[in-house]
Amino acid sequence: MGYIVPIGPYHPSLEEPVHARLYTEGEMIKDAEIFIGYNHRGIEKLAMQKNIIQTMVLVERVCGICSHSHALTFAMACESISGIKVPKRGQYIRAIIAELERLHSHYLWLGIALHIIGHDSLFMHSWDDREIVMDALEELTGNRVNYGMVTYGGSRRDISKEQAENVLAMLDKLEESNKRLADFLLNDKTVALRTQGVGVLTTEDAIRIGAIGPHARASNVPVDVRIDAPYCCYDEFDFQKAVWPSGDVFARVVVRVLENFESIKIIRQALDSLPAGKINMGNKVPTIKPGEYMNRHEAPRGQLSYKVVTNGTDKVARVSIHVPTFKNAPTVPTMLRNNSVADAGLIIASIDPCFSCMDR
Amino acid sequence: MQEYRKISITKDEIVPTAERMRKAGVILAMIHGYVMDDGRINISYEYQIDDRIESYTIEGENVLPTISHIYDEAAAWPERELNELIDVTFEGLDTSKRLFMPDNMLDGQGQIFVTPMDELIEKVHGKKKEE
Numbered sequence: 001m002g003y004i005v006p007i008g009p010y011h012p013s014l015e016e017p018v019h020a021r022l023y024t025e026g027e028m029i030k031d032a033e034i035f036i037g038y039n040h041r042g043i044e045k046l047a048m049q050k051n052i053i054q055t056m057v058l059v060e061r062v063c064g065i066c067s068h069s070h071a072l073t074f075a076m077a078c079e080s081i082s083g084i085k086v087p088k089r090g091q092y093i094r095a096i097i098a099e100l101e102r103l104h105s106h107y108l109w110l111g112i113a114l115h116i117i118g119h120d121s122l123f124m125h126s127w128d129d130r131e132i133v134m135d136a137l138e139e140l141t142g143n144r145v146n147y148g149m150v151t152y153g154g155s156r157r158d159i160s161k162e163q164a165e166n167v168l169a170m171l172d173k174l175e176e177s178n179k180r181l182a183d184f185l186l187n188d189k190t191v192a193l194r195t196q197g198v199g200v201l202t203t204e205d206a207i208r209i210g211a212i213g214p215h216a217r218a219s220n221v222p223v224d225v226r227i228d229a230p231y232c233c234y235d236e237f238d239f240q241k242a243v244w245p246s247g248d249v250f251a252r253v254v255v256r257v258l259e260n261f262e263s264i265k266i267i268r269q270a271l272d273s274l275p276a277g278k279i280n281m282g283n284k285v286p287t288i289k290p291g292e293y294m295n296r297h298e299a300p301r302g303q304l305s306y307k308v309v310t311n312g313t314d315k316v317a318r319v320s321i322h323v324p325t326f327k328n329a330p331t332v333p334t335m336l337r338n339n340s341v342a343d344a345g346l347i348i349a350s351i352d353p354c355f356s357c358m359d360r
Numbered sequence: 361m362q363e364y365r366k367i368s369i370t371k372d373e374i375v376p377t378a379e380r381m382r383k384a385g386v387i388l389a390m391i392h393g394y395v396m397d398d399g400r401i402n403i404s405y406e407y408q409i410d411d412r413i414e415s416y417t418i419e420g421e422n423v424l425p426t427i428s429h430i431y432d433e434a435a436a437w438p439e440r441e442l443n444e445l446i447d448v449t450f451e452g453l454d455t456s457k458r459l460f461m462p463d464n465m466l467d468g469q470g471q472i473f474v475t476p477m478d479e480l481i482e483k484v485h486g487k488k489k490e491e
Contacts, residue, residue, distance in 0.1 A: 037460040042480075044445075049477060080361055210387060210434030223387075229362045229411035293364050294390070294406055294413050307392045307406065318394035322438070330433030359460060 005341055009038045013116060013345030016355040020348060024341055032336040034329060039359035044319055051314040052078065052288055062321065063357040064145050068101045069299035071150040076231060077308040078152060080293040084286060088233065090154030090279040095232040096270045097149050099263040104133040105300030106256040109352040113253060116346045117194040122184055129177045136170045139163055154280025164271045175264050182257045195250035199335040199347035202247055213302015214259060215328045215351050217243045218251035225298040237266045249350045299324055301352050325358040363412035371421050378427040381407050388431045389413060391438035393446055401448055426453040
């Protein structure tokens with residue numbers, strides 16, 4: 001006889017509200033459904049009431065973790081409509097903050113995943129490393145969240161030589177620490193027992209359902225906007241897509257640890273070769289022409305898409321925000337099937353969900 | 361700059377285009393919709409082809425065929441979202457459950473974008489927003 005096991009919307013193993021309904025037989029999940037919308041704030045509707053400068057501030061607050069990604073993608077879409085060219089130094093600074101944000105998001109997720117599997121010492125190790133990244137972000141932007149580094153036509157703040165040197169020193173420390181963390185994660189028996197073969201998403205299913213970002217790369221789907229459709233001078237940096245074939249929770253851990261190394265590599269290259277010149281348009285007020293454009297950015301959790309429609313007024317006619325979790329959440333029922341109820345929390349968390357982003 | 365190309369299509373071309381894209385392994389990045397200044401609805405299917413986006417756009421149609429049988433949840437969720445936001449119906453789409461809107465709020469379809477802000481606040485909180 002089967003039972004329906006409800007998880008959420010508020011549950012100790014979930015960081016944010018979502019409701020999953022598990023159809024079980026004994027300990028095994030035979031089918032599942034996922035329900036969203038508990039954080040819906042109507043941000044897209046609100047954006048249509050604000051002027052374009054206010055909208056930039058608003059979209060940065062869609063999510064506390066990938067706030068820079070939202071502001072960056074929105075700005076890129078507006079700049080594309082108006083033909084605004086961002087100075088190279090401004091683009092490098094945007095990429096540096098984006099990569100620091102990716103590092104902090106990946107360490108945050110690794111910590112949560114390790115906490116869920118009961119490995120609290122590695123959880124603290126991961127969050128200890130995250131503090132280095134948060135310090136670097138604070139050094140460069142003055143904030144630990146909502147950095148406010150993006151403005152139309154460039155970056156809001158410059159990076160001084162002294163700041164660059166401080167961040168480079170932090171990166172040396174972080175790289176050593178990440179090597180130690182990678183060694184633990186890839187060889188620890190507890191991590192292997194709780195993650196290998198759990199919540200498998202095959203390559204075929206990942207493509208069929210439309211998974212993106214690290215979640216797709218962990219199922220051997222090599223998608224990464226930074227390489228596939230470069231922006232912010234990403235084509236000038238030497239880095240690789242982190243892809244892993246097994247498609248289980250372990251693969252998602254490995255991909256994120258490998259991506260941490262790649263992000264450190266990108267930031268180091270960007271800081272070492274930061275071009276001279278302007279970082280933005282100065283005091284010039286941008287004119288937003290009527291038009292529409294869609295831009296994509298590889299946010300920490302995957303491809304973030306913004307489609308902006310403008311009508312020549314100071315307001316946007318429509319801002320459409322498609323976030324990675326909106327793409328990855330539909331894969332959860334497939335991953336939950338034929339796993340035990342005890343692993344449900346870990347499998348839901350393994351997509352690195354951000355329901356705040358998804359519900360908007 | 362990432363390339364973006366807008367292509368106007370008719371309602372009848374939606375399904376054949378989706379089938380062609382699916383067969384070619386193209387990712388459906390987004391289904392986007394809004395109400396234009398003249399009150400007509402604009403729906404666009406954004407396909408991600410290598411480094412560019414091809415935006416297949418339909419204007420002035422309130423009833424469209426679903427492509428959820430071709431792109432599974434990658435299409436079903438955005439279609440359900442648009443169904444709640446604006447007055448558009450996707451024929452063949454299962455809309456028996458809400459995606460974002462609470463079960464007890466409004467009638468569940470085409471409400472969020474077309475209802476004036478004050479009216480929405482009044483319906484949610486039971487009173488008009490105080491100035």
